[in-house]
Amino acid sequence: MRTLRPRIVGARVLSLNIHSSHLLRSRSEPLISIKGAVVTKVRRRGKLLLLDFDNGKSLIFHLKMTGQIFLPDGNTAPDKHVHLSFLLSSVGMVCFRDQRKFGYCVCRTTSSLSDDPALSSLGPEPLDLTKGAFYELLKGRRGRIKNLLLNQSFLAGIGNIYADEILFRSKIHPQFPVERLSRIKVFSLFNAIEDILTAAISQGGSTIRDFRDSDGHPGRFQNSHKVYGNEGRLCKCGRAAVRRIVLGGRSTYFCPRCQRPLNKSA
């Protein structure tokens, strides 16, 4: 978003080309309604990318696992995975590419954006929360802490990599019951969320295989991962190897020494 915004704000949509209808959703207003309109805002809400136009329309993108938006050049020419492309004035082509086709794009009227279930179901932005608000948000919640962090209606925008890195930083076992977290641990978790997300954003995100920003550059935060993808490697504590388990169908990495489970006999 940070590389895309300065490139396309102010540009006019001269034409658009839908190469595949796979990523379009039912009940979308026709994408053609943004033709001739000027991009006024590039925003993010949770994992959604929002483009606002000067004719009162907006586009909602979800990139899911392999989605990317890029401005093609010699290195990143459009290919069979480009499902949608726009021609923008004084910018050129902008492409939405998604190898696995899990992503989507819908058009909405800007003034009713917040009614869209994709947006209305989202919890608060973690970086907008105060420590006290986070504590209140956790009250009454139950279940395993990692599942809660991945729940977008609890907090918007935390994915599998960052959930693991946040829990490692706060020294909480991914299966620790939310309702048993001490006040100290809740604050530690809050600080870890701020720290990990801020660092990840400043380092351009994490590239495991596909992720690129709109300039085609990979992220750098993967170089700072302490547990994610490190199964079998010695934790930085030097006392245990990072373990991988599966929770809710997602790979989960943690250090069994730094992140202790709740002692069930206690």
Place this chain on the structure above:
DNA sequence: AGACCCCTGGAC
């Protein structure tokens, strides 16, 4: 909580 689904491709 878990299984299985959407889909493609890389690693082994």
Place this chain on the structure above:
DNA sequence: GTCCAGGGGTCT
């Protein structure tokens, strides 16, 4: 061939 992948929905 099998297993795996930054997400997330549905069904039991």
